[in-house]
Amino acid sequence: MATVQTAKKMMLGREIEHMLSEAGKTPSELAAILSTSRSRVQQILDGKASLSIGDLERLANQLGFTDPGYHETLFELRKDSHKRGYWNTGYRRAYSEELRVRVDIESHADRIREWEVEIPPGLTQPPRFVRALYAGVPESSGLTLEDRIEARTARQAIFDKPNPPVAHFVMSESCLRRVWRDEETKIDLLKHMIALSQRENIFMQVLPFDQPVGRRVAIGNRFTLLRLPTAGVAGPLELAYTEGPEEFRYLDDKKALDAYDSAWTRLTSAALGFEETRRFLRAMIAESGETSH
Template structure:
C-alpha cells in the first residue's frame, strides 16, 4: 500500500457514504463522477477507501444526489476531515507499525466490535509486555528503523482501547496452541496466561478456547488466523465491517459481501465448536497449573 493510497477508517467510512448516496439516488458511478467532473475510476477509488475529495466536491456531490440535510452533510465533512494525515505514524513507537498494519490500528481505535481467531500466538491485544518482547527480541535490526522497544511499545499501545470509556466488545477464539507455544520462558508464559484469565473476567472481553482434543468439524477453520472489525458510522450507510487476514509476507483487508459472509460463517462454526466461556476459563486455569509445575 503506497503512501499516496494509504487507507484509513475515516476514508472507508466516507467511501461507504458515497456509495450509499449513489445507490439511493439510483445513478451510476459514471454519472456521479460527472457531477464533480472526475472519472468513474476515481469514484470507485473513493468508495474503496483510496484517494481524497475536496470539501467543495463532496458537498456538491451530496446536494446534487439529493442529500441536503445539514446534519448529514456535517457528518460527511467530519469523515473527510484529516482523514489523509500521516505525520502521526512517523514518530516514536508509531513508526513500528508497518504500512499495511496501520489501517488495522486505526480501525481498532474506532471499532465497537472486534472478533479474532488465534492460532499459535496470543493475539496482540491480549499480550503482556514480556511476551511481546520475547516475540520481537530476535528481529534483525534495521538502520534507522524501529527498535525492539518501539515494537513492544507499539504492541502495548494498541491495548489502550480495552481501557477507554465505552470500550469495544472483543471476542477471541484461541486454539490451545496459543496457550502451549512458548515465547520467552516459563515465567513469561505463566504471567501471560494469568493475564488471559484476568481479562476473561471483564464484561466486554469474551474468550473461548478450542482444545486439541475437540472435534471441530470438517468445515471449521481451526488453522486460520483472522480478525473481523466493525466500526460504527456517523452517517446513514451503516457500520463498516472489514476482515483482516495475515500470512507470511501478505496482509489483506476484505470488505466485499461474499468474503464477509464467508468469514461470518467461519466465525459461527468456530464459536459453536469451541468451549463455552466458563469452560474456557477453567481450561486456561488448568493449563496455567501445568505451567506452574
Template structure:
C-alpha cells in the same frame, strides 16, 4: 502507486457509497459529477483515493445530501484521512502502513471478534510476551524494540475507553502452548488471559487439540471481524482483517464477510465455553510452572 487505506479514508468511502446507493445512481454517473473516471470513484469508495473539498461538496449536493451538518461530517472525515503526522512520532511510527486501517478501526469498533491459530492475539498479549515476540528484530532507523512493544501494548487502551467494545476471541490450543521466550513468559501470558477474561465485555474461548475435527469447523486463516458505527449516515459497518503467509488482506465485501461470519459461528460453537476455557487456560499456566 497504490494508496494505503486508512480508517478515515475507508469511512469516507463508505459514506460516498451510501450516498450513491441512496441516490439511485451508478458509480459512473457519480464519477461524471466530479469529472473523474469510474475507476477513481471505485478507488474512493474502497478507501484508496483522495477527493478535494470542492469535489466532495459538489458530489454530496448533486446526490441530494445538502444538509450542512452531514456535509461537515464528510469534510471532517476528509481532513482526518489527510493527517499523516500522527503516524511518524513516538511509538505510532511502529505501525506499518498496511495495519493502520485496523488500528483505526479497533479504536472506534463496538465489537471485535478474532480467531487465532498459532500466536496469542495482539489485544491479549502481556508485555513480556510482546518483548519475546520481537526479540532479535533489528532497530530500523528511529524505530526501536521499545517502540514496537509500546505500540502493541497501546492497542489495549480500548479496554478502558468510555464505551469499550465487546471483544470475543477463539484461540486454538496452539496459541497457549507455542513458546515465546521461556516458560515464565508463557505462564505470565496464560495468567494475563485469565485476568482479561474476567472483564464483562471480553470473552475468550479455546479450541483444544482434543476437539473432534469436523470439516465445517476447520480454518487455516487467522482473522478478525470488526464492527464500527459510522459517524455519518452509512450506519453499521463491517470490516474483516485476514493475515496469512501472503500478507494482510482487508475484507468488506458482503459475501466474503458472510463467509467469515459463518466460520466464526462454527468455530465458536466448536470451542469450549467461556468458563471451561478460563479453567483450561489456568491449567496451561500451571503446567508452565
C-alpha cells in the same frame, strides 16, 4: 502520490457507496459527476483518497441527498480523515503501513472479533510475551526492541478508553502451548488472558486440540471481523481482515462478510465456553506448578 488509507476515509467511502446505491448510480457515473477518473473513484470508495468539501456537497446534492443536517454528518466524517496520528517518531515507527491502517481501524471500532491459529492476538499479548516474540529481531533505522514492545502494547489502550470496544477472541490451543523463550513467559501470558477475560467487554474462547470439529469449521485461516459505527445513514462499516505472506486485505462486500460470519459462528460453537476457557487456562498454569489468581 501514494494513497493513505484511514478509518474515517473508509467510513466516508461507505456512506458515498450507500448514496450511489440509493440514487441508482454507478461508480462510472460518480466519476462523471466529479469530473475524475474511475480509478480515483474506487480509491474514494476504498478509503484511500479524499474529497474537497465542495465536491462532497455537490455529490450529495446531485445524488438527491440535500438535507443540510446530513451534509454536516458527511463533513464531520471528512474532517481530519487524512490523519492517523504521527507515525515517524518513537515507537510508532514500528508499525508497518498495513498495521497503521489496522491500528487506526481498531481505534474507531466498537466490536472486534478475532480468530487466531498459532500466535495469540496482538491485543491480548502482555509486554513480557512481546519481548520474547521479538527477541533476536535485529534493530533497523534506530528501532529498538523496546520500541517494538511499546508499539504492540500501545494498541491495547483502546480497552481503557471511555466506551471501549467489545472484543471477542477465539484461539487454537496452539496459541497457548507454543513456548516463546521460556515457560515463565507462557505463564505470564495465561495469567494476563485470565485477567482480560474478566473484563465485561472482553470475551475469550479456546479451541482445544482434542475438541471435535466439523469439516466446515474454518480452523486453518486466521481472520478478524471489525465493526465501525458511523453517524451516517449507511449503517456501521463492517470489515473482514485477512493476512498472508506479504498480503493484507480488508473485505467489505456482503458475500465475503457472510462467509466469515458463518465461519465465526462455527468456531465459537466448537470452542469452549467463556468460563470453561478460564478453567482451561488455570489448568494450564497448574500443569507448570503455578497458581492463578
